[in-house]
Amino acid sequence: MADRLSARETVALVTDDFTELPHPERDSPEDGPLGWPGYGAARARAAERTGERESVICGTAHIEGTRAVLVAFEFGFLGGSLGERTGDRLEAAYAHARAQRLPVVPLVATGGSRMQEGMLALTQLQRVARQSALTRQAGLAQIAVLRDPTTGGGWATLGAGADVVLALPGAQVGFAGSRVRPADADPAAYTAEAQVAAGAADALVRPGELRQTLGRWLRLLTRPSAAPAPPPLPPVASGLPATGWDAVRRARSPERPRATAYLDPYFTHRVTLAGDRCGGTDPDGMLCGFGEHEGRTVAYAAQTGAATRPAGYRTAARLVRLADRLGIPVLTLVDTPGAANDAEAERQGAGAAIAGLFDAVAAARTPVTTLVVGEGGSGGALALAAPGNTWATPDSYFSVIAPELAAAILKRPPQEVEATAEQLRIRPQDLVELGVIRGVVGSAGPGEGHPAD
Incomplete structure (x- = not known):
């Protein structure tokens, strides 16, 4: 007591x-x-x-x-x-x-x-x-x-x-x-x-x-702002991936910077918003909160590289809706192989949780900025992405589905996974050409964009 x-x-x-x-x-x-x-x-x-x-x-x-x-x-x-x-x-x-x-x-x-x-x-x-x-x-x-x-x-x-x-x-x-x-x-x-x-x-x-x-x-x-949050820069600049499979390997590398490597230098200080208010948390899959960046408040929802669980999506949706109500810009970091797809995730309402986040981002009046920092695996990653204001780092890819799973669905042998990755056009520079993202942050190579564009 x-x-x-x-x-x-x-x-x-x-x-x-x-x-x-x-x-x-x-x-x-x-x-x-x-x-x-x-x-x-x-x-x-x-x-x-x-x-x-x-x-x-x-x-x-x-x-x-x-x-x-x-x-x-x-x-x-x-x-x-x-x-x-x-x-x-x-x-x-x-x-x-x-x-x-x-x-x-x-x-x-x-x-x-x-x-x-x-x-x-x-x-x-x-x-x-x-x-x-x-x-x-x-x-x-x-x-x-x-x-x-x-x-x-x-x-x-x-x-x-x-x-x-x-x-x-x-x-x-x-x-x-x-x-x-x-x-x-x-x-x-x-x-x-x-x-x-x-x-x-x-x-x-x-x-x-x-x-x-x-x-x-x-x-x-209590500090609303109408200006979008700029995407953070990678800790170390690097060149663009040569092939689709190279993009996948780099995104999956254990040495690649994760969410905190972007959040810690970006914010002077930050506080954590934890829990989905429905009985769940996902501290290993989603980090949410508010922080101070260059004298103003920015809300953040960042995937950590793990499969995101339903509670993570619901917490992120809660974050986006609160920031929208208070007029605070939002920064999201995409980094997941996909949504958790085990039986427990289904029992916890994975589909409804992802739908709720899609809805929160789509309905937001406050500006939302997204940076893909690692794996962008299917709808479980896209739910966190801002339409029209998504950027990527050279160590990332964004795909409709993981190349291995795409090959399996197409009934291709394992040795064709790398070729499938190339066909999917999942490299950051491919995504710029396709109009999926605005530009690549932290690279001087082709496809570079500038957050102020």
Whole structure:
């Protein structure tokens, strides 16, 4: 169990200039809308114990230089539960964020909806969901911090519904609280660590690092730009491949630079967006996040050279849609022999995941730039490629299908694989001539293009 800080102690972790917003106050009977015996006395005790009049405080503050609306839950006030007055405060805070064009940072610690207000409490989740949706439509970022505990409707709206989800180590996180889950349930499944592993949260952040981490995320997500991201240069320039099979061999070479060799020098710093929000991650096949390049924010989705799994495609689609909503340009790096095609990948919805990424890239209004840095294997690679703004390095190829598989489909003997590769015209310079890509980055040979063209 993580240390339980109060709402104001948590706010003090991330900012020094918190200014509380005026909180709307509605008239209600002493024992609430249901006339629940003793409810009024319980609220009075909670107020005396915590110094708060409700389970949430809302205000504005600068976090490492970026102004935001903070929504901090006080778990000591009736378990941080949501009631009608909580809903009033949350609605007012989100409305203020939209009016002032500010991102929202929910600092969540709640046990769920308030039983003493019955269904009127539960319907506050609909109000919260509506406010979150309006804020997304306004193009404003929402970054949630999961404290101990984050359960019930608070997790299913303010927490899991945020664009980026950070969690304090050891926090209890799950839809089912400790008193309502099955008696034989594994408690490890209801932790921040488990949610990160399952792709429902992006990262664990220690309390002492929370201010800096939030500040970095807020800076990156609040700097829209209309200019496309330039493709990165290869670490070392090289000549173009002589044949189709030479292109394949170079792309498959273990010495060839992989994604991080391009991302690390390209970005001053970067943060990771992890998980598909559907129970999956693909850290070995897809790297996603936001970084700073020459003073502006660029989102990235980069294949790593492995077969990409469904969770990888869904995470990339999530990245592209978020960047599109926030007006941030996207850089994608293509490098995969193809989509994972094992039985488990099919059970995980490979086709639908790839379709979702095709859709996200096709629908994006923000500029998308693609660089093919290695293997470009079939539709599993093309889903990440920007139509009309794709480039390639000399150590890459792009093909409708791997040459070996093409030969097998055509019933050719193995010794004809190299000739098949040539016929497919998969070299970078071939792709330029065919109009598939704009140019080759990092080569002075024929087919060279310049990212500024």
